[in-house]
Amino acid sequence: MFCSMAAWDEGLDDAQLAAVDHGTSPLVVVAGAGTGKTRTLTARVARLLERGVDPERILLLTFTRRAAEDMLARAATLIGRPELARRLWGGTFHRVAYQVIRDFCEVLGLAPTFSVLDPADAGDAMDLLRDDAGLAGSAERLPRTATLVDLYSRCVNTNRTVAEVAALDFPWCQPQVAEIVKLFRAFVARKRSRGQLDYDDLLVYFRAALLDETVGPQLAGRWDYVLVDEYQDVNSLQAEIVAGLCPGGRGLTVVGDDAQAVYGFRGADPAQLSRLAASYPDVTVVVLEHNFRSVQRVLDLANLARPAAGPGLPAIRLRAQRGGGARPTLDRCYDASSEARAVARRILEHHEEGMRLADQAILVRAAHHSDLVELELTARRIPYRKYGGLRYVDAAHLKDFVAGARLVDNPTDDVAWMRLLRLHPGVGPSRARQLLELLPPRRPSGAEDWPEVVAAAPPPARAALSATLPGLLDARSAASAKAKAEAVLALLRPLVAAHYASGSARLSDLDRLVAAAGTSEDLASWVSAITLDPPVSCADLAGRPRLDEDYVVVSTVHAAKGLEWRAVHLVHLVDGAFPADMALRSGEGLAEERRLFYVALTRARDELHLYSPQRLPHHRRGGDDRHTLVQASRFLDEAVLGQVASHDEPSVGRDSLSVGSTGRPATGGSRPVAEAALDLDALWR
DNA sequence: TGGTCGCCAATTTTT
């Protein structure tokens, strides 16, 4: 290179540069949507590296693994040292927690073979307990398992008691608080005794390690710089972890926007951002409000939707670097089918004007709101991919594999045993429970106990079952991750083939999964990684999509956070759908819906199209769907309507689209210093 | 009679 290369930070504005060049005192960056938040965070990491900071002493916490990887890779590339990316620390809170717990498991009183339970597994564990003796006495039935898991999680993540959380967020559970408390106690004890950590436990143990007198400083001392993205979405447990990582706020950078806090249902509290800004005397607050993404016409609408700033936080008014642009549109459609047709029509119009399909997205509040749109896209042969909603890993056979792999390391994992046992013919939930009594930790269950287990099983299961334990022992003695994964697959193959109607398709899926697992260094950490960050689709396992593929993205607004498209189509703007009726009960819920609306609007760069069906099918028992007139979305108020070009769809009927009718594990051993911090008993009151 | 298996309906948002 003979002339001076352009500096990599050229094009950053003054506010962004202030954040990038900031020293070690605590820094809060309040960044409106589209103001180059990711770019700023990336540049700050690059600047630190350029200054010679050891990459291993920089930690970046984000809400998705992909976000962390992308940012770190970019930062290292910016300064021309791509090889440094691998040495930077980064990931989700949960992933980093897993790593820390592996490193400090002895001190935390955990065997290194602990397993990670996803929320569905946690529900299974809860199910194992809910009708145990002692709990069965209550006259009323306990709430649904999923509700219980949510309630539990909310208590742990927000440091509140069951009674408090039930009163506020789950009023229908209040009469049973006493039984629920009992259940939660048993749930914790059961997990502890079997070496199982659910998502919440990962954070609890992370916090415990930080609070420990000796380990805490050691752990906090690992990193000189901690950068946290999307801080408005942390809950109080995560906020405590951040505080523990950066005593006095030294080296701490957080980036966030209180108007984009949309994870209240997960215990996040948008007030954390303003609380943090107030909690350090030497804090610097940098405000980013120059929007580099959208045209001003889109931002005019977004500014109307944006809620007032939280206490102590600056009011933000987004200003576009790109003037003018097209006025957003609002289509009042006859019903959801006519909405679907309107969306497809406009997507094709943009496509004919030269916009790639991949530059357009259809955003929905709830995954099923796109059902009719997807039908219409399929009918018109418009390729699309859907994000959010059902996860690929929820496919039963993949969970079967993960369960098998977990048992290789942790034979006391009863949830995994349940799953594996139920694959055997003639074994249902209750038989599996009986067999569980004969398995670890109740019994050692080495090879010598196995004939007893087989004998206790119903006859149809015996043949298959007699191969299962030897299969697991094979897997345990295998040397490499690859060999282990293959041994697990070998033991699953006949079970999966016989148990599922589409057995062979599932088996070829598993082949792909096992190939991926085989490339890891250590099967246990691969399994926990996939538990914490499940692939969104089958294609994820095959690598990134090919560049020449062109498809429209269909996504929930939540999954669309942080992303952008040239054209955004936002559908189902109707009270009950968006805002969701589940949220309309409380004022806080409605406020969160409004923030979600703001997030949706600000994904659009050039074109923003809103659609509002005027009638929705009203589901009745007995089958026939009646269309009832619905209330327009309260987001479409006078002010908003003043900013959009409205179209009334002609009331074509329901003709063209056919819609169908219509504790500690036994192996612990060493010094459990952090026990007090792991004690959740105070919450079970 | 208890438990498994088959059929039908429904599901906010996600680490």
Added chain:
DNA sequence: TTGGCGACCA
């Protein structure tokens, strides 16, 4: 895919 409800088997 799970959950609820009814049918059928030991």
